[in-house]
Amino acid sequence: MLKIWSMKKEQQKAENAAGAESGGKKKKVTAAQLRVQKDLSELSLGSTMKTEFPDPDDILNFILYIEPDEGMYKGGKFSFTFNITPNFPHEPPKVQCREKIYHPNIDLEGKVCLNILREDWKPVLNLNAVIVGLQFLFLEPNASDPLNKEAAEDLRSNREGFKRNVRTAMSGGTVKGQTYERVVQ
Amino acid sequence: MSSPEVLPDSEAKRWKYLNNVRTRPGAFVDPEEFDGSTVVENMNKIKILVIGAGGLGCEILKNLALSGFKDISVIDMDTIDISNLNRQFLFRHADVGKFKAEVAAKFVERRVKGVKITPYNCKIQDFDEDFYQQFQIVVCGLDSIEARRWINATLVNMASCENPDSMKPLIDGGTEGFKGQARVILPTMGSCIECQLDMHAPRAAVPLCTLASIPRQPEHCIEWAHVIAWDKEKPFPQLDKDDPEHITWLYQKALERAKEFNISGVTYSLTQGVVKNIIPAIAATNSVIAAACCNEALKIASSCAPFLGTPGEGEPNYMMYSGNDSIYTYTFKHEQKEDCPVCGMTARVLKVNPKWTLEELIESFATLPEAQLKKPSVRAEGKTLYMQLPPNLEEQTRPNLEKTLEQLGLTEGTELAVTDPAFVGVVFNFSLKFA
């Protein structure tokens, strides 16, 4: 045991020689928080997205608003809760859509089928990647990864009809027996 | 239970072979620097902590007791399940439902006379630094990455340059099927578990849409019940993976779904396995890895041979083992990451005036010699002081800029975490000192 200590002292000497002044004390913040702080300070949201932090001190929980300015979902305002667990970035953030919307890759409970939120998540990915991925879902809804099977089938078989149904759903109408939430102003 | 007084010479006889190893300098040890005469006495005094009393933990406890450690503690919050009995050999059928730590401790105490094992039937997070301070070595046999990261961060935070006793070597073993690893972490002196996070492949997940639309395997049906059906129907307010009633609900749901898609193979125990993410454990892998871990503990405690993780250029700190195709082991050095959020940077002292406003503090970062930070974002021990991005958070924290450090509740020793987009991936750490 003493041996390790003498090794540490050697190391310390070398570091001091290199001129680093160290406080010697360590932080009490979790690794997940530090990583999220890093990710947030590198975030680029563009004009179509906005965040909301119900508690600014709790950076692990926030809401992301997306207002697509092109594509079939243009004009809608969608929001997602982000819940980042203490195991981030080993685990991806938990993301859920707050509105009931008509989308092939988002189910009626708000679950999102986005590869990097699940099977393709890697700790090197950051919040920017997730946000870009979500934005992309509104520009290019994807019929081959269906979570809302009816919407996917609709998109595959009749793109124009699907577009109309998206508009109907976005203004709070009923599509195939389901009533959706109004997301246009 | 009364253990008979063991006479010193019979004790010497009992440990003869162990002593031959630990009291003599190994081939790679400088005989001048090694004093074998004090080893036994020193080792008798060492308090060693074992985290986990499962597959690895049972092996580790037995090995440590037989390696001459006398004062062992073990933490495990779990109780014994009947499925543990095939490999967690300290447990018997009658022990099902009892605490693992307690049963394991009693068993080893009974079989290896003269060893004291203190069980703690709780979570590692239930204890604070004062508790961990009493041990000299920590050995982990865990299956949870979250728990590993927690104990790693705790031990790294405890390591202080002023106090030699605060340095606790962490020996970590892990197995997954036929594969495993043993590694030694010397907090702040080398790579830590957080630095090595990329060594753990995140759990393989099935795309959500596959679960929702085209399940092909029984596991897909179970995951569907777990991830989708549960949320939709909420049969109980909160899923408890240890509650048989909850697992039964998931099992029934999965079964219905499997029928619908003509998939066979959904069983209750598979449901339990998938939901709890149980990876098949191989008893032989556990014993190989536990043996490697306990060898390192013996070497660290006695100095009779260089241990894994010895500081120095190119010295390995990580041993990986694979029994998938014949047997293969490999040791290498995992380098400490300069930007590791846990061990990377000790906080640098930052001299400030408590009357400064936060804005003045932030402006002062622009003139720091180590990094001129032009757009710094600052948090202090969980409190968000000022974030440049995203815009909404900037707006929310902007009023803080006019407040003084005192008004913000910052005191001497408060630690600041500072990030700046110009330094991608880096967190600067400062410890405040009032001038």
Ligand SMILES: [Zn+2]
């Ligand atoms: Zn580290």
